[in-house]
């Protein structure tokens with residue numbers, strides 16, 4: 357293979373890699389957006405399901421409840437906390453700085469301080 361031919365090939369590969377890199381980072385942005393949207397829709401879906409269930413079974417005694425009776429406020433707070441902890445462990449921010457956004461860089465100090473409260 358001639359030197360000139362080799363350089364032409366290398367330049368062609370460089371260009372292809374540049375295009376691929378641009379495509380890859382565009383795809384990464386799209387995936388992050390989709391994951392965030394998916395999370396929002398899941399939360400909205402859960403909220404709506406809860407509303408439908410409350411609408412169908414307005415009496416609290418008719419709701420299946422595995423946990424022992426507790427003061428209402430306390431159990432709601434705990435449920436809320438557990439939902440947020442689950443959200444965090446699924447890879448999303450729960451802090452008021454980046455709430456609902458995907459954690460792309462590991463643990464977040466704002467979220468951690470919230471979880472440790």
Ligand SMILES: [Zn+2]
Pocket residue numbers: 449450451453454464465466467
């Ligand atoms: Zn955070």
